Amino acid sequence: MRFKWLIPAIYIFFLLLPIYWLVNMSLKTNEEILSVFTLWPRDLTFANYKVIFTDASWYSGYINSMIYVSINVVISVTLALPAAYAFSRYSFVGDKHLFFWLLTNRMAPPAVFALPFFQLYSSIGLFDTHIAVAIAHCLFNLPLAVWILEGFMSGIPKEIDETAFVDGYSWPRFFIKIFIPNIASGIGVTAFFCFMFSWVELLLARTLTAVNAKPISAIMTRTVSASGLDWGVLAAAGVLTILPGALVIYFVRNHIAKGFALGRV
Amino acid sequence: MAKVTLKEIAHSYTGYSENSDDYALKKLDLTWRDGGAYALLGPSGCGKTTLLNIISGLLIPTKGQVLFNDQDVTRLPTEQRNIAQIFQFPVIYDTMTVFQNLAFPLKNRGRTKDEIEPRVIELAKMLGLEKDLYTKAQHLTADAKQKISLGRGLIRKSVNAILFDEPLTVIDPQLKWELRSQLKFLHKKFGFTMIYVTHDQTEALTFADEVIVMFEGEIVQIGTPEALFERPEHTFVGYFIGSPGMNIVPCRLEGNQAMIDDHALILDKSYPDISAGAKIEIGIRPEYLRLAPPGGEGLAVNIEKVDDIGRYKIVRVGLNNRKFNVVMTELSGMTGDKASLVFDMNHTNIYVNDHLFAGDRL
Amino acid sequence: MIVKQPNQKAWFMVLPVFLVVAFSAVIPLMTVVNYSVQDTFGNNVFSWVGMDWFKDLIHSERFHAAFLKQLMFSGIILLIEVPLGIAIALAMPKKGWGVPVCLISMALPLLIPWNVVGTIWQIFGRVDIGLLGHTLASLGFHYNYTQDPVAAWITIIIMDVWHWTSLVVLLCYAGLCSIPDAYYQAAKIDGASSPAVFRYIQLPKMQRVLLIAILLRFMDSFMIYTEPFVITGGGPGNSTTFMSIDLVKMAVGQFDLGPAAAMSLVYFLVILLLCWVFYTVMSNVGEESANGGH
Numbered sequence: 001m002r003f004k005w006l007i008p009a010i011y012i013f014f015l016l017l018p019i020y021w022l023v024n025m026s027l028k029t030n031e032e033i034l035s036v037f038t039l040w041p042r043d044l045t046f047a048n049y050k051v052i053f054t055d056a057s058w059y060s061g062y063i064n065s066m067i068y069v070s071i072n073v074v075i076s077v078t079l080a081l082p083a084a085y086a087f088s089r090y091s092f093v094g095d096k097h098l099f100f101w102l103l104t105n106r107m108a109p110p111a112v113f114a115l116p117f118f119q120l121y122s123s124i125g126l127f128d129t130h131i132a133v134a135i136a137h138c139l140f141n142l143p144l145a146v147w148i149l150e151g152f153m154s155g156i157p158k159e160i161d162e163t164a165f166v167d168g169y170s171w172p173r174f175f176i177k178i179f180i181p182n183i184a185s186g187i188g189v190t191a192f193f194c195f196m197f198s199w200v201e202l203l204l205a206r207t208l209t210a211v212n213a214k215p216i217s218a219i220m221t222r223t224v225s226a227s228g229l230d231w232g233v234l235a236a237a238g239v240l241t242i243l244p245g246a247l248v249i250y251f252v253r254n255h256i257a258k259g260f261a262l263g264r265v
Numbered sequence: 266m267a268k269v270t271l272k273e274i275a276h277s278y279t280g281y282s283e284n285s286d287d288y289a290l291k292k293l294d295l296t297w298r299d300g301g302a303y304a305l306l307g308p309s310g311c312g313k314t315t316l317l318n319i320i321s322g323l324l325i326p327t328k329g330q331v332l333f334n335d336q337d338v339t340r341l342p343t344e345q346r347n348i349a350q351i352f353q354f355p356v357i358y359d360t361m362t363v364f365q366n367l368a369f370p371l372k373n374r375g376r377t378k379d380e381i382e383p384r385v386i387e388l389a390k391m392l393g394l395e396k397d398l399y400t401k402a403q404h405l406t407a408d409a410k411q412k413i414s415l416g417r418g419l420i421r422k423s424v425n426a427i428l429f430d431e432p433l434t435v436i437d438p439q440l441k442w443e444l445r446s447q448l449k450f451l452h453k454k455f456g457f458t459m460i461y462v463t464h465d466q467t468e469a470l471t472f473a474d475e476v477i478v479m480f481e482g483e484i485v486q487i488g489t490p491e492a493l494f495e496r497p498e499h500t501f502v503g504y505f506i507g508s509p510g511m512n513i514v515p516c517r518l519e520g521n522q523a524m525i526d527d528h529a530l531i532l533d534k535s536y537p538d539i540s541a542g543a544k545i546e547i548g549i550r551p552e553y554l555r556l557a558p559p560g561g562e563g564l565a566v567n568i569e570k571v572d573d574i575g576r577y578k579i580v581r582v583g584l585n586n587r588k589f590n591v592v593m594t595e596l597s598g599m600t601g602d603k604a605s606l607v608f609d610m611n612h613t614n615i616y617v618n619d620h621l622f623a624g625d626r627l
Numbered sequence: 628m629i630v631k632q633p634n635q636k637a638w639f640m641v642l643p644v645f646l647v648v649a650f651s652a653v654i655p656l657m658t659v660v661n662y663s664v665q666d667t668f669g670n671n672v673f674s675w676v677g678m679d680w681f682k683d684l685i686h687s688e689r690f691h692a693a694f695l696k697q698l699m700f701s702g703i704i705l706l707i708e709v710p711l712g713i714a715i716a717l718a719m720p721k722k723g724w725g726v727p728v729c730l731i732s733m734a735l736p737l738l739i740p741w742n743v744v745g746t747i748w749q750i751f752g753r754v755d756i757g758l759l760g761h762t763l764a765s766l767g768f769h770y771n772y773t774q775d776p777v778a779a780w781i782t783i784i785i786m787d788v789w790h791w792t793s794l795v796v797l798l799c800y801a802g803l804c805s806i807p808d809a810y811y812q813a814a815k816i817d818g819a820s821s822p823a824v825f826r827y828i829q830l831p832k833m834q835r836v837l838l839i840a841i842l843l844r845f846m847d848s849f850m851i852y853t854e855p856f857v858i859t860g861g862g863p864g865n866s867t868t869f870m871s872i873d874l875v876k877m878a879v880g881q882f883d884l885g886p887a888a889a890m891s892l893v894y895f896l897v898i899l900l901l902c903w904v905f906y907t908v909m910s911n912v913g914e915e916s917a918n919g920g921h
Contacts, residue, residue, distance in 0.1 A: 005725070007718035011796075012732045015789065018751040019735070021758045025750065033756050075647070083644040086637035093635060098645065105652050107898050109850040111871035112891040115878045116655030139651040142644055202742045202853045203875075217740040221857075231756065238743045245738025249731050323812050344818040352809040360831045369827075373818040417817055 019242065026235035033231045048236035058233075061216030062240065064130065065199065068213065071134035072198040073191050076145040079138075080190065084149035085175070089158065102143040113139065114207045121208055128210045136208055137198045144197065145190050152186025185255045192252045199245065216241055267333040267425040269297040269320065269458060274329035276315055281327055290315050291482045292328070297426075299334075300456040302449075304473035306463060308505070312482040313462045317428050320460065322346045333425050349418020350428040354435055355410030357402040363389070364398045367416045374421075384420060391451070392416050408440045415448075419455065426458040433468065445472060466506050478502050494550070495612070498621045503548050503614075509579060512589045513548040513616065521627055523547050523615070525587055528564050533610040534624030539617055546616045551590040553609035556580060556599065563605035571596065582606060662888035680889035689873070690890065694897075697870045701848040704787050708844055709837070711788070712795025717829070719800055733793040741790075745857025748786040752858070772859060776866035779859045783867055786854060791844060798840040802833035838909045842902055849898055870894055 025033055026048050027041040036042070052058040086092070087099055117136055118127070126132040160182065164174040180187070206218040220237050276290040285291060290312040297303055305313040318324040320331060322343035331339045338346055358366050367385045389395045392412045397405060402413055411432055418427050433441045449472070452459055463469050469476050470490040478486045478493065478501070485499035486492075497503040503511030517524040521535045525547065539545065557563055566582040566589070580591040582604065589606060615622045666676045684690050719729050736744065752772050754760040763770040772782040806828065814824045852871035855861065861868035861876070868876070874894065878887035 004718045005720065008715055008720075008725075008729050011715050011792075012729065015732060015736055015793070017758070018747045018789065021751050022747050025756070037756075037761055039758075079643045079647060082640035086640035089631060090634040090637035091631040092633065092637045092641075095637075098641065102644070102648060104899060105648055107846050107895075107902055108652065109852075109871055109874075109891075109894060109898065111850065111852050111874045112659065112895055113651075113655045114875060115884070115887070116658035117651075119658060120654055135647065136651060138647050142648050146644060196738050199738065200740045202740060217742045220742065220746065231750070234746065235750065238746050241740050241743045242735070242738070246731075246735060249734045249738060253727055253730055253734075318812075321812070321816065323815070343812070343815040348816065350812065350816050352813065354807065354809060356807075356809045356813040358827045358831075360827060369819070370817040373820065373823065414813070417813075 022235050022238050022242075025231060026239045028232055030230060030232045045232075048232040049240075051233050052236055052240060058216075058219060058237065061214060061219040064209070064213050065205075065215040065217070066244075068130040068133040068137070068205070068215070069195060069198045071130055072137045072141060073194045075134060075138060076141040076194045077187060077191055080142055080145035080149050081180070081187075082175075084146045084153055085179070087146065087150045088153035089161070099146075102146060106140050106143050108139065110140075110201070110203045114203055117204060118207050127208065128212050128214075130213045132208045133205050133213060133215070134198075136204045137201060139204075141194045141197055145194055148190045148193060149183070149186055152183045152189075156182050188252055188255045192248060192255070195248055196245070267458060268299045268335075269295075269426055269460070270330075270332040270335070271295040271316075271320075272330040272332065274316075274319060274326045274331065276312075276319060276324065276326045276328075288327070289482055290319070290326070293484050295477070295484070295487075297458060297460065299458055301475065302452055302459045302461070302473050304461045304463060304469035304476045305479060306466060306469040306476050306505075307479035308464055311479040313479050314430060316479070317350070317430055317460065317462050320426070321348050321350050321428055347421065347423055347425045348428060349415075349421070349424050349426075350430065351411065351414045351418065351432040353431045355407055355414055357405075357410050357413050359401075359403040361402055362399050363394055363402050363405070363413060366402050366413050367394075367420055370417050370420055388416055388420055391454075392419075393447075407435045408437070408444055411436065411444065412447075415451075419451065419457075424457055426460060429459070429461040429463075431463050431465075432461075433463075433465075441468075448472070466508075470506075478505065480505075496614070496621065497548070500546060500548060500616050500619045503550075503616075507550060507552075509551055509590045509592075511548045511550050512554070513546050514587050514589070516545055516547045518545060518615070525564075526585060528584060530564065530608060532613065532615075532624070534615075534626050536615055536622060536624040539622065543617050544619070546619075548614045548616055549608055549612060551579065551592040553612040554589060554591040555607040555609070556582070556591055556593060556596070556604040557607050558599060559601075559603040559605050561605050561607075563607040566604055566606045568599070568602045568604055659888045659891050662884045663892055664885075666885050676885065680885045681893070684886065684889050684893060690893075692865070693868060693870050693873045696868070697849060700784075700851070700869060701845055703784055704791075704848040705841060705844060707784070707788055708792045708795050709841060712792050712840065713799050713833070713837075715792070715796045716799035716803055717825070719796070721804070730797070733796055735793075736790050737793055739790075741853035742857050744786065744790050745854040748782060748789070748854070749858045752782050774863050776863055779863060779867050783855050783858060786858065787848065787851070790854070791847070795840045795844065798836040799833055802836035803829060806832045834909075838906070841909065842905055845905060846898060846902060849901070 024039070024041060027044055027046070028038070029043060029045050029047065032038065032042055087095060113136075121127045121132045121136070126135075156179070160178065161174065164178050165171075169178065202215070202217045205215045206221075209215065209218065216237065220234060220241075271293060273292055273294060274290065275288050275292045277288045279287055282288070293316075305316065307313050315324065319326045322338070322341060325340060329339075330337055333346065358369060361369065364385055367388060368381045371381045371384065386395070386398070389398055392415070394409065394412055394416065397409065402410065405413070414432075415427075418424060433444060436444060445468070461469070461472055470493070474489070475487060476490060476493055477484055478499075480499065480501040486497065486502045488496075488498075493502055493506050497506065497511060500511075500513050503513055514525055516530075518536050518539065519529075521532045523530045523532055530547070555563075556566075556568075559565060564584055566584045568580060569583050569588075570581040572579040572581075577592050577594050578596060580593060580596065582589050582591060584606065591606070615624060663680055664675065664677055666674050666679075720726055739747070751757045752760045752770075754764045754771055760770060760772075769775070770778050772779040810828050810832075811824065814828060819827070850871055851869055852875065855867045855869060856872055859867045861872045870890075874887055874890055877883050877890065
């Protein structure tokens with residue numbers, strides 16, 4: 001058992017190897033990538049990153065992705081909060097069926113919904129807008145948010161609610177002043193997972209956008225230029241899509257384990 | 266069954282150190298006789314659980330030796346020490362039945378089914394678990410679960426000692442009493458050495474032949490429940506045991522007079538050998554204080570508050586800024602808020618730097 | 628558990644969620660149902676065909692092949708990722724600097740957009756510019772995922788293991804961390820061996836998170852689209868054309884709305900059904916292993 005640490009160490013090495021290769025490639029020129037095989041960039045260059053930061057058709061992709069992801073996180077968390085409260089505190093007609101129905105949407109293959117979504121959003125004039133992608137992602141993020149938050153809220157003793165009502169708090173004031181601070185880490189975990197699933201999704205985001213709201217991941221599929229595939233820029237774009245996730249993980253690392261511990265992810 | 270000896274045990278969670286502040290458990294020497302019932306009493310964080318883990322082998326002490334019947338077991342792994350431990354929260358194997366839970370320690374030691382079965386059934390009867398033998402342990406109540414953990418210890422006939430780590434924490438109050446008396450019965454029947462950790466003085470005092478009071482990693486007193494009450498050797502024991510705790514008030518000594526601020530109290534002992542600059546306090550249990558009508562013998566005090574708690578009253582009195590609790594059954598003959606406070610000299614103790622100081626009887 | 632009060636007004640709290648999800652789920656689903664029973668020749672002319680598309684689908688070789696392929700893929704994925712995930716979670720440090728290092732680096736693949744995951748592995752596996760492909764080629768292996776179906780499958784499976792094992796690890800790790808130390812201490816005192824500790828303490832305590840991990844991994848691997856689409860585009864031939872890829876090809880590529888819609892519905896129902904089966908079987912196994920024995 002002395003060498004137990006080797007198992008996670010090897011696994012992490014396996015995880016980081018392809019990422020290292022991507023970073024390595026993003027710092028090379030296209031000529032170097034195609035001509036020689038090097039483990040380190042021979043002529044270190046940031047030209048690939050420069051292309052992305054100066055070309056609007058590239059960096060607007062990041063902005064678009066950020067916008068619809070943020071809208072989605074805000075919608076998911078704000079709508080899910082009262083709903084999760086209702087599920088955790090009250091029983092009402094159809095509550096269990098509704099909860100189950102919500103969860104089945106997490107099982108809906110996006111491929112099934114791609115075409116109908118396209119038609120639906122086109123017909124109401126929302127095609128190629130950020131809000132369309134944000135709402136479409138609610139399909140799987142809202143049920144998830146309700147589920148995670150319900151788990152956290154069930155862990156808060158009901159006496160807190162009762163005490164507050166006895167003290168004369170109205171429901172909205174109680175909810176904002178007392179309840180939300182109590183489940184702050186739950187909200188953090190929820191926001192993290194909503195961010196994650198919205199950020200990584202491509203199929204719906206690509207189907208629902210054309211130009212104005214096109215996400216970075218969709219832009220990456222068009223790196224074929226006249227001179228062939230521009231591997232360096234593609235790799236740099238890939239590296240830049242990893243960064244926001246890495247930053248988010250770093251900030252919420254202590255809460256994530258808690259969220260997982262509740263078994264609600 | 267075994268005699269348990271701790272030789273100069275000390276433990277620091279940060280490893281070996283010269284600085285005694287790093288030690289969660291400061292040097293201690295103890296011997297527990299075979300078949301005795303001992304309680305380790307102290308507040309949270311006083312080192313009692315650390316001590317328990319050293320005995321069970323879950324921790325290896327930084328210094329010192331643990332002996333079972335004069336055999337050094339300091340470095341012996343837990344499973345070879347032949348001890349049992351009951352934890353604060355019931356630890357049971359959820360997926361097993363009560364029978365399987367009880368049989369588990371024997372099964373792990375390679376006993377055959379013919380050996381295991383009669384033993385489990387016999388023990389289950391003794392614990393009152395026989396009707397639940399084939400139910401899943403998960404579905405039982407907390408007290409039944411604690412009985413199962415106890416049973417897993419008792420199932421091995423040769424167990425050296427059974428350690429209890431606040432085992433009644435999650436038990437309903439009315440069941441606590443029942444479980445405690447069952448434990449006493451089993452102890453008498455089996456005669457195992459029993460070490461019981463708790464921060465509840467009633468539990469410790471009703472349960473043990475001898476109580477070890479710990480404070481900040483040190484043993485401050487070992488004694489029978491009576492001794493702890495009558496002659497606390499440390500101010501902490503005074504505070505911690507009894508309800509309310511001992512009255513402990515700073516004073517100065519002048520011959521056989523104790524000066525509490527500028528009130529003189531005449532003692533029946535003299536205390537000649539106290540080094541200068543030491544912290545001197547006078548301590549007396551509320552039960553040994555008495556209030557007399559004002560103007561008589563004793564110190565003139567103000568009555569500030571009277572709490573009637575049924576069989577007796579707790580009277581809080583003030584000698585200027587020094588407060589005393591007095592336990593009395595009757596407050597007869599008292600009018601107004603003035604009274605005079607009378608000390609029972611047989612039970613008035615002097616503490617020097619928190620330790621009891623025996624004086625010379627005059 | 629909290630005792631819940633009956634309160635019908637709670638519906639008002641749930642209503643916004645209900646409306647948004649209904650808007651995103653029910654309307655598209657109705658569209659799909661609508662298409663699945665009609666035929667179209669473009670220009671919005673539809674004719675009623677009843678259950679024909681479903682009949683065709685049930686008897687179509689292409690569907691059978693895609694379905695079997697999908698089942699096989701999910702099966703392999705679960706067989707690798709679940710035991711591997713448990714093993715890694717068991718070996719992970721419980722305290723110290725190793726914990727944040729493990730958590731952060733393991734969570735990283737989960738937060739990479741799925742097409743970028745595809746791109747990373749597409750590059751990594753290429754014989755000309757990829758570390759993996761180049762190394763294998765120089766060691767003398769004939770590895771080329773664009774031409775060899777076996778290599779394509781292996782690449783996609785390794786990629787999925789790379790991408791998603793961490794989810795199983797993190798869930799199991801959280802499950803393990805929630806076991807109080809007293810259990811391990813009691814097991815030591817009872818003389819339990821480490822397989823027994825795993826079987827009687829760790830596995831039962833992980834059961835709940837494990838169920839969630841298996842369900843999530845099953846669902847997501849059954850719905851996989853983006854990554855194989857980026858790496859192989861479904862090829863070589865049709866060897867990695869999983870159900871989602873086939874579906875999108877049919878609906879968007881060939882514009883066969885009717886068959887695609889029928890397939891969508893069957894697909895969705897299959898996922899629901901299999902999840903339900905998993906759920907009941909796993910919950911029952913948990914119960915039985917507990918009730919069985921003596």
